[in-house]
Amino acid sequence: MDILLGKLSQFASALPGNVSQGLIWGVLAIGVYITYKILDFADLTVDGSITTGGAVAVVLILHGVPVPVAMICSFLAGCLAGLATGLMNTLLGIPGILASILTQIALYSVNLAVMGQANLPVSVDKFPLFVSQRFTAVANGPQSVIFEMGKIILVVGLLIALLYWFFGTEYGFTIRATGCNANMARAQGINTKKSTLIALVLSNGIVGFAGGILAQYSGNVDVNMGRGAIVIGLAAVIIGDVLGRAIFGKHFNFVARLTFTAIGAIIYFLVLQIVMLTGLPSTFNKLFSAVIVAIFLAVPYIKKTSKNSYRRAARNSAKAKLLGAENSEEEGAVENADAD
Amino acid sequence: MLTLTDVRKTFNPGTINERKALNGVSLSLDDGDFVTIIGGNGAGKSTTLNAIAGVWPVDGGIIEINGKNVVGLPEHKRAAFIGRVFQDPMTGTAATMEIQENLALAKRRGQMRGLRWGITKKEREEYHELLKMLDLGLEDRMTSKVGLLSGGQRQALTLLMATLKKPDILLLDEHTAALDPKTAAKVLELSDKIIEENHLTAMMVTHNMAAAIKHGNRLIMMSNGRIIYDVKGEEKKKLTVDMLLQKFEEASGAKLDNDRMLLSKGDA
Numbered sequence: 001m002d003i004l005l006g007k008l009s010q011f012a013s014a015l016p017g018n019v020s021q022g023l024i025w026g027v028l029a030i031g032v033y034i035t036y037k038i039l040d041f042a043d044l045t046v047d048g049s050i051t052t053g054g055a056v057a058v059v060l061i062l063h064g065v066p067v068p069v070a071m072i073c074s075f076l077a078g079c080l081a082g083l084a085t086g087l088m089n090t091l092l093g094i095p096g097i098l099a100s101i102l103t104q105i106a107l108y109s110v111n112l113a114v115m116g117q118a119n120l121p122v123s124v125d126k127f128p129l130f131v132s133q134r135f136t137a138v139a140n141g142p143q144s145v146i147f148e149m150g151k152i153i154l155v156v157g158l159l160i161a162l163l164y165w166f167f168g169t170e171y172g173f174t175i176r177a178t179g180c181n182a183n184m185a186r187a188q189g190i191n192t193k194k195s196t197l198i199a200l201v202l203s204n205g206i207v208g209f210a211g212g213i214l215a216q217y218s219g220n221v222d223v224n225m226g227r228g229a230i231v232i233g234l235a236a237v238i239i240g241d242v243l244g245r246a247i248f249g250k251h252f253n254f255v256a257r258l259t260f261t262a263i264g265a266i267i268y269f270l271v272l273q274i275v276m277l278t279g280l281p282s283t284f285n286k287l288f289s290a291v292i293v294a295i296f297l298a299v300p301y302i303k304k305t306s307k308n309s310y311r312r313a314a315r316n317s318a319k320a321k322l323l324g325a326e327n328s329e330e331e332g333a334v335e336n337a338d339a340d
Numbered sequence: 341m342l343t344l345t346d347v348r349k350t351f352n353p354g355t356i357n358e359r360k361a362l363n364g365v366s367l368s369l370d371d372g373d374f375v376t377i378i379g380g381n382g383a384g385k386s387t388t389l390n391a392i393a394g395v396w397p398v399d400g401g402i403i404e405i406n407g408k409n410v411v412g413l414p415e416h417k418r419a420a421f422i423g424r425v426f427q428d429p430m431t432g433t434a435a436t437m438e439i440q441e442n443l444a445l446a447k448r449r450g451q452m453r454g455l456r457w458g459i460t461k462k463e464r465e466e467y468h469e470l471l472k473m474l475d476l477g478l479e480d481r482m483t484s485k486v487g488l489l490s491g492g493q494r495q496a497l498t499l500l501m502a503t504l505k506k507p508d509i510l511l512l513d514e515h516t517a518a519l520d521p522k523t524a525a526k527v528l529e530l531s532d533k534i535i536e537e538n539h540l541t542a543m544m545v546t547h548n549m550a551a552a553i554k555h556g557n558r559l560i561m562m563s564n565g566r567i568i569y570d571v572k573g574e575e576k577k578k579l580t581v582d583m584l585l586q587k588f589e590e591a592s593g594a595k596l597d598n599d600r601m602l603l604s605k606g607d608a
């Protein structure tokens with residue numbers, strides 16, 4: 001009992017920090033949403049571009065550049081990373097997933113070159129950082145925690161509002177159409193290469209921006225900061241999607257989707273925290289994320305095949321044989337209608 | 341209006357899969373011509389329409405739309421002149437977008453797209469009226485995702501989208517082939533109506549010989565990447581399915597190899 005209470009208070013005291021971290025990763029996840037859900041493009045650039053954003057922000061801040069300017073630059077740096085992937089894909093015909101892996105690997109060198117060392121600290125004592133995990137610690141009192149978290153929530157809210165506007169514009173429509181049906185998009189006069197490029201640039205810009213915030217929040221940028229970032233982003237997107245669908249059903253609109261992507265990221269970090277409280281060493285973080293994503297990705301498939309499997313067909317037909325042929329026909333026809 | 345001069349296309353040249361799909365197709369359409377195209381499987385009917393639409397670059401020849409050679413324009417740029425409906429109802433629409441959003445995309449075919457709203461209130465009213473004309477009840481489902489529609493509904497919507505912004509040429513590639521006979525007849529009727537009311541220039545590929553005779557003012561038959569028969573006006577009106585079959589054997593020196601076509605020679 002004591003142990004449980006102890007764990008619980010541990011969880012509670014880490015809660016503001018975890019939620020804040022979840023929200024920052026939520027920004028990244030919203031970037032991932034654009035490529036994964038809207039453009040239908042598996043973009044692994046993310047693992048590199050988040051670090052690029054962090055590196056650019058930290059280096060600029062250390063050089064005395066105002067924090068807001070540094071954050072805008074982290075967005076632009078992410079945009080460039082997306083552009084690299086996009087150009088390899090649309091101009092050079094390299095398959096999307098491979099193009100993004102190439103960018104990601106290249107960015108490792110780029111990030112090291114920008115940082116000059118593998119880990120670069122930036123202290124909130126010396127610089128007016130946008131956010132810092134120092135201030136989300138419960139010990140600072142509720143005011144500090146709320147103020148710090150409020151800033152991140154504001155960023156997420158603004159981002160969602162901006163994207164809601166953008167994807168409601170003519171240009172946003174072209175990206176949605178490209179992701180859904182590129183043939184149709186071209187037949188309607190849409191340059192699908194251009195819209196693919198713009199979506200990748202925008203997505204990685206947001207990811208770079210998230211990297212800039214994350215580096216400030218944690219007080220340093222590490223060259224390995226982005227390792228597995230795409231998996232966390234996907235986990236957030238998928239958790240948010242499943243949850244949002246369950247709550248909103250048919251009324252799961254775009255704003256709700258983006259909001260739930262951010263909420264998905266928070267949930268991910270809370271669940272991670274719970275798993276860690278069971279005593280699992282933090283080295284298992286990545287294994288945990290991979291398992292979560294694998295499970296959520298597999299669920300729709302398993303659901304579908306359990307209703308539409310050969311084994312089930314065999315069972316049904318055996319039953320039908322016992323019962324006589326009449327009613328088996330209808331059932332069989334429906335069962336096999338969408339089998340492939 | 342539309343002129344093709346000696347258009348050629350070979351797929352996979354220099355490989356064992358090499359296939360000469362268009363062997364010098366020449367054709368000149370007048371304003372308001374409605375041409376039906378028939379021919380066996382692999383005759384090059386779809387390839388002809390794809391060449392016009394610019395799905396890939398042709399190997400040789402001239403394709404003129406309103407006197408402008410469009411051979412160098414990519415598909416999305418040629419779309420400014422062309423409306424298309426495909427055989428597969430899935431191809432012509434964006435399933436994850438709303439009915440009204442699909443229409444709004446089509447409304448801007450050939451226009452610069454910027455940061456204005458993707459759909460305006462005024463448009464919504466316009467689309468409501470247009471959808472009413474289809475008589476499919478879609479006007480009450482404008483915010484439904486297109487993915488929820490049946491094949492026939494999707495084809496009707498695609499037809500509306502293809503003609504929402506008046507195209508210089510409307511290309512219909514077996515656009516009723518995937519539908520059940522009753523729906524197919526309805527969509528065909530709708531095509532006729534839209535083409536007539538808007539005085540469109542149209543090309544319609546069909547495997548139904550009777551339909552090819554009944555619709556349009558001109559009929560062409562293709563075989564082996566060539567136009568082997570071209571008939572219009574009064575002469576076309578007098579055609580029968582048997583005459584077409586005979587023509588085919590004469591011109592191509594072969595029996596018609598398209599089962600679907602033989603099967604469907606009876607009904608209109």
Ligand SMILES: Nc1ncnc2c1ncn2[C@@H]1O[C@H](COP(=O)(O)OP(=O)(O)O)[C@@H](O)[C@H]1O
Nearest residue numbers: 351359361379380381382383384385386387388
């Ligand atoms: N994109 C393509 N790649 C390779 N071969 C193609 C392609 N499109 C058509 N073909 C080939 O060109 C020939 C003509 O095809 P098509 O025009 O589709 O015939 P149809 O008259 O039945 O519409 C066929 O042999 C087909 O296999």
Ligand SMILES: [Mg+2]
Nearest residue numbers: 385386387514
């Ligand atoms: Mg065809």
